[in-house]
Amino acid sequence: MSTSASARLEAEHKLQRIGLVSDSALAHLTTEDLLPELLDRVRQVLHSDTAAVLLLEPGGRELVAVAARGIETEVAQGVRVPVGKGFAGQVVARREPVQLQRVDSTTVVNRLLWEKGLQTLLGVPLLVGGEALGVLHVGSLSPREFTPEDVELLQLAADRIALAAHAQRSKAERAAAAELQRSLLPTQLPVVPGLELAARYVPGDEGAIAGDWYDVFLLPNGWLGVVIGDVVGHGLPAAIVMGRMRSALRAFALEGGDPAEVLANLDRKMQHFEPGMMATVLYALIEPNFERLHVSSAGHLVPVQGREGERARLLDVAVDPPIGALRDVRRRVTVTEMPPGSVVCFYTDGLVERRGVALDDGLDRLRAAVHPGQAQTVCADVMAELIGEDTPDDDVALLTVRRQNGADVGPLEMTVPAVPESLKEVRSAMRRWLTVVGASADATADLLVAVGEATSNAVEHAYGPAGGVIKVRIELRGQDVIATVCDEGRWRPPRGENRGRGTLLMHRCGDEVRIDHHAHGTEVMIRRTIGPAE
Helix, strand or coil: CCHHHHHHHHHHHHHHHHHHHHCHHHHHCCHHHHHHHHHHHHHHHHCCCEEEEEEECCCCCEEEEEEEECCCHHHHCCCEEECCCHHHHHHHHHCCCEEECCCCCCCCCCHHHHHCCCCEEEEEEEEECCEEEEEEEEEECCCCCCCHHHHHHHHHHHHHHHHHHHHHHHHHHHHHHHHHHHHHCCCCCCCCCCEEEEEEEECECCCECEEEEEEEEECCCCCEEEEEEEEEEEHHHHHHHHHHHHHHHHHHHHCCCCHHHHHHHHHHHHHHHCCCCCEEEEEEEECCCCCEEEEEEECCCCCEEECCCCCCEECCCCEECCECCCCCCCCCCEEEECCCCCEEEEECHHHCCECCECHHHHHHHHHHHCCCCCHHHHHHHHHHHHCCCCCCCCCEEEEEEEECCHHHCCCEEEEEECCCCHHHHHHHHHHHHHHHCCCCHHHHHHHHHHHHHHHHHHHHHCCCCCCCEEEEEEEEECCEEEEEEEECCCCCCCCCCCCCHHHHHHHHHCCEEEEEEECCEEEEEEEEECCCCC
16 A cells, blocks of 8 residues: 555544544534543443543642543442642643553552552543643553544543533532522512611623622611622622622621621621632611611712702712721711611622723712602612613612601511411501501600510410411501401410400500401401590
8 A cells, every 4th residue: 555545544543532532423522421421431442441631620639530431439429539649630730631651659649540450541631722621531441542632532532521511610609509599589578667778780701700789687676688799700709709798797797796797797708718809889777767878888989869859969978998808997877867768789899890981970970860759769770770781890779768758658567477476566567557656655655565465365375286377457547546456376375374465455555455366367457546546
């Protein structure tokens, strides 16, 4: 056979071999199916006894076995190899092929390889855009020399695996980040009589996930905590840090202290456990009577407030360095009034920042959109004005809080478990609601006692061990407060002597009390005048 014919046959043979790892049919396989299929084909064309893929763990310090053929125990045992150590660690550290002719404890970290009896190893890096993702290696149970053609073929397979692994990891990270963010954002805002709350969250860049979040929670002392923040970065890492910050801030808030103290504790915690991270966070506390707002800002944009008869304004809040920026920051608190009917708008920078547009222009547009209307209406108007039909480049979080006027406060409606712990929740909500509608101190005290006794009776008598729920509704009719406490149980006979004092207290504290036992439960109605008789 002529030299040219031999070269042609060799080239055709090489193309056939390469075709085994570049078949277009592989494009339709998922990563889970692609890796075993490619490893089987690689073993076939290279006549190797084993093949394995190891991927870098988040953080880039260790490789972990994710797929193997011929030595599947690697995956089952979760083999890990430090970067730079042993055979696979050297491949990813050097980012070039490595061939090993001696496989033992002095050259290989993974003991399974020499216990299997492998004599020769060839490994190539998984690279995407210059970034190392892991290692693909093959092994032989007999001594051999892998040719340059073998190396080229293995690298071709590695390139295919790297692209598939990168795409799968990116998809998984986006899904995990989105799910994490959804799980950490409030599923529903707390019901706070006297306040209206509304929120919006929109992912930026057609679904990319960042570290924006907001949170609203009631504290045991009756204050309402409001948080809005933005972690620097995108994707799963930013979402994970955001989740840790949210949990830590809630924990510090429960310990007490003003917003500056809470943010100082959060800063110390994050700098110790998450060095290198940075975030802007604003934490505000609303007094139980809603008269004032206490605010501390760690590098975050200040809220906008809308009041009756005034143009919306940026609150004059002191802005301190972001979380993670500097050590031992002296943080400050600003206190501002919250008149009835006023609205406070909290937001992240994605709402007001645009490429090529001054930040002040975005803030001016926000001020023009904020008005002392209902919280949901303000949210809708702000989003329509600043977002419209555009897809924002960055995440947008928006939270509005409105202090209601006494005239527009609706009924207080609660459904709580029939357990003693629910009494505190009912009393706290009632106290807020009665303050907003202008009930006198005497009327407030009487109603708290009367409704508390009705709720206690339902807890004690309405249900057996299986438990149930109690529904409480309080509404204002003219100068009268009408309170209704309902259960769906069958009352048990009183236990012990001297019972019935709860009913006596209800009659003493209310102007009118009606107790109706029926087939589907019991309803207690209490009426009490809170103002002068008409």
